[in-house]
Amino acid sequence: MHTYARRSLLSVLVTAVLITVNHLYPLGTRALGLGAVLVVVPTALLWWFRNTRSRAAFAGYLLMNLWIVVGFGLIKGLWKSTLPVFLGTLLASISTSFPRPTLGPVPFELSGILTFIGSLFVLYYGYRLVRANRDAAAGAEPGKPTARRPVLLAASALVAFAVIAGAYAFTDQDRWIAPANGVVKIGVIVPASGPYAILGNSFLKAVEMARSDLRGTKYQYELVLVDIGLDLAQARTAIQRAITDEKVDAIVGGISHFGQVTKPLATAARIPHTCVCSVTSIGDGAYTFTNIPSPDAEAVQWVQEAQRRGIRQIALLTQDYPSIHGHVTALKAELARVGLPITYVREFADSVTDFRSMIAQARASNPDVYFVEALSPQLELLGQQLFEEKIRNMASVVAPSVTQRPELFEGTWYTDSDLRDIGFKQRFEKQYPGTRFATHMMPYAYDDFNMIVQAFERGENPAVYIRNIATYEGTAGPLTKAPGSGNFQSSPAVWVIQNGKPALLSLR
């Protein structure tokens, strides 16, 4: 019996270490406490049992084994790591009705798989220990495995594994479920207050316009506005409430900052989430899909226009802000690719109000164009000071379309969404006078809503339907999506500020 007791304890200790490593990801250093419990308690119980033959100690030891095998080995190791890694990815590669699983970092998943393997050793040696203990109590020789026993064991394990794998495949598949009472609830996740309020409100208006444009639909479509406030914790709570209490069937949202918060919640609820987000990594192709020209696409279009205009040298004056940084990074890469030199680069903090010295330095580098991109109020301050210096040769990405003072940027050209259906903007402005039309968001919000509506009208699971879309005739030009991708791609266009208003320059 001593041999099996030693081997049983060894398998428990090794598995406890693997469980600890695995839990370092979700629990941090608190996982060490869990590991200590899993090491100390079984060791103490087995030591107690070997010294006293206490039944309570033996039962306690076996309960710890059971916890490790079921709680960690089967539920965490098998169901949440091993099956998603091997079976989940395989099913997703075969059919789009299975989502590509959301997997953690490599060490997390490998430790999960090892936890499952370790728990099999715990199970096996626990079983041998029980038998040895029973034989010892009966005064019999320890039973040796017969030739048939391993075969039976392997056959039983195979059957059990097949049943579990079948159950996993069944639960993993996304199926069509008709909306309750014929009403489809679509959550609109945008901030309605704070600095994002202008964009949030106009995003909501675009979705409302999309809904009012619906004619003769099979189902009713109800918008559930989720005011996500300003901070991420508040946003998470509000989105979770919309999912669990309001039971939204799908989510349309905008702004990467909040898209990142929504993504795991939509995945957990298994509802589609479309996001007008420039951070392409948010779109996973499972439940979350981004829809906006990527920074790379903006950069390609911008450089083409620069070349068309005979620009040879560029100065960059940009704010240190994530989405702007993304544009600048893509622009630098594209400029380097085509061999256009950057004569001056300056990234400024949002506390800067006096740009005169950097304007002077940029001017001294003799650029053909000043690339400026910033948020309000820095954008207007920079524009004012460039204007005072009589600098008119400016260009940008998106920013001039959202400035509070377009007159400062008269003649500035920039890339933004290709609003081929200009009537869309006119209808919007007529329907919602006084609401700013954000060219880089509104068409995509409108299209995202319609994609979800199409899915329900066709009686298809909306997440599966969006996964299957390869091309879509969007309000801002054709959208394309590669198989398995979570990003709808589209080409931006060149705009110019003319008479204080954005005007589409390049018509395709």
Add this chain to the structure above:
Amino acid sequence: MNKRTHTPTILALLIAAVLAWAYVIVAQNNAAMGGAVETPAGLLH
């Protein structure tokens, strides 16, 4: 040759193969799901 003496070696090789396979799958899946991580947030978008 004793059959039992090979069991630990076979098990170890099997586990190593499973882990190597899992490593490839997880790395490929994560690359396909997120791509290169770009910027974390944006007001403009």
